[in-house]
Amino acid sequence: MNNSKYSRQELFYGIGKEGQKLIRKKHAVIIGAGALGSIASETLVRAGIGKLTIIDRDFVEPSNLHRQQLFTENDAEKSMPKAEAARKKLQEINSDSVIHSVVGEVDYAVLSDALPADIVIDALDNFDTRMFINDFCSKHGIPWVHGAVVASYGLSLTVLPGKTPCLHCLMESIPLGTDTCDTVGVISPVVQMVSANQTAEALKILTESTAALRQTFVSFDLWKNETAAINVETLKNPNCPSCGEQAVYPYLQAENRAKSIELCGRDAVMVRPGKKQSVSFSEIKSRYTKQLKQHNDHLIVLMIEDRRFVIFRDGRTIIHGEQDKKKAQLLYNKYIGG
Numbered sequence: 001m002n003n004s005k006y007s008r009q010e011l012f013y014g015i016g017k018e019g020q021k022l023i024r025k026k027h028a029v030i031i032g033a034g035a036l037g038s039i040a041s042e043t044l045v046r047a048g049i050g051k052l053t054i055i056d057r058d059f060v061e062p063s064n065l066h067r068q069q070l071f072t073e074n075d076a077e078k079s080m081p082k083a084e085a086a087r088k089k090l091q092e093i094n095s096d097s098v099i100h101s102v103v104g105e106v107d108y109a110v111l112s113d114a115l116p117a118d119i120v121i122d123a124l125d126n127f128d129t130r131m132f133i134n135d136f137c138s139k140h141g142i143p144w145v146h147g148a149v150v151a152s153y154g155l156s157l158t159v160l161p162g163k164t165p166c167l168h169c170l171m172e173s174i175p176l177g178t179d180t181c182d183t184v185g186v187i188s189p190v191v192q193m194v195s196a197n198q199t200a201e202a203l204k205i206l207t208e209s210t211a212a213l214r215q216t217f218v219s220f221d222l223w224k225n226e227t228a229a230i231n232v233e234t235l236k237n238p239n240c241p242s243c244g245e246q247a248v249y250p251y252l253q254a255e256n257r258a259k260s261i262e263l264c265g266r267d268a269v270m271v272r273p274g275k276k277q278s279v280s281f282s283e284i285k286s287r288y289t290k291q292l293k294q295h296n297d298h299l300i301v302l303m304i305e306d307r308r309f310v311i312f313r314d315g316r317t318i319i320h321g322e323q324d325k326k327k328a329q330l331l332y333n334k335y336i337g338g
Contacts, residue, residue, distance in 0.1 A: 037123030273315035
């Protein structure tokens with residue numbers, strides 16, 4: 001019996017030794033290292049992906065641990081950035097894979113630096129960034145797999161630029177939902193289910209088995225025992241601004257991206273700086289000596305006006321204890337700078 005690392009995967013008719021060689025040559029980009037991203041990254045690393053780039057703007061908190069399987073209580077105590085904590089765990093799992101972590105928000109420059117990429121996996125929790133990914137992948141012809149979870153409900157869609165409808169095409173035809181983890185919570189099994197759908201599709205793309213890809217928008221509610229699959233082939237819009245014949249990629253334009261975002265399940269708002277910058281941690285620590293609660297190489301935590309400010313090097317700040325985006329923006333401008 002062959003007991004090599006990938007022997008059981010190579011025995012599977014859909015992959016085999018040739019498919020395994022292809023996986024070893026490919027580069028996957030996972031955007032978001034939370035619930036979906038931690039599972040997807042571990043699955044692909046264990047499958048032998050040649051190169052993996054993980055992009056995430058957030059840090060580990062205790063409330064993450066029930067569903068974000070790569071992280072530990074120690075990561076939460078240290079407020080470790082998710083991308084970096086994930087990279088360390090994944091490298092221990094499989095030293096064959098080259099793993100890069102990006103601690104920061106995904107934008108055009110960050111994604112461009114990650115190119116060339118063979119697939120992008122959406123492990124996000126907000127509409128704004130998801131539509132940005134849709135436009136970026138459409139423009140650059142990169143296959144990507146959409147996934148979303150909330151409560152016990154999950155969904156997934158595979159997008160092949162130029163062949164299938166993109167997410168923008170479906171917005172008027174398929175309800176993508178307005179609930180968030182903040183309003184209705186989430187359970188771990190639905191995360192596992194969505195990630196299984198996403199990574200199965202990813203392995204098909206990575207092994208160039210596109211004929212095996214599903215042609216449906218799949219959704220399910222594990223608590224209610226409901227499953228649906230909608231054939232979306234006919235929904236491709238030739239006039240879609242994101243993937244049509246005269247595409248203008250509206251979500252790549254900076255003015256169409258929100259400057260502040262409510263975070264899923266966090267009682268918090270993330271505020272983006274008005275322009276790219278590099279925050280001086282030493283200056284902030286000297287300015288707010290009494291308010292300083294924690295710091296590491298990636299972030300600083302302050303307590304100001306009974307709110308917890310988590311400040312990253314790129315100027316992004318998560319303000320805990322504030323749900324009003326306008327108030328959060330005012331607090332950011334007052335204490336961090338516009």
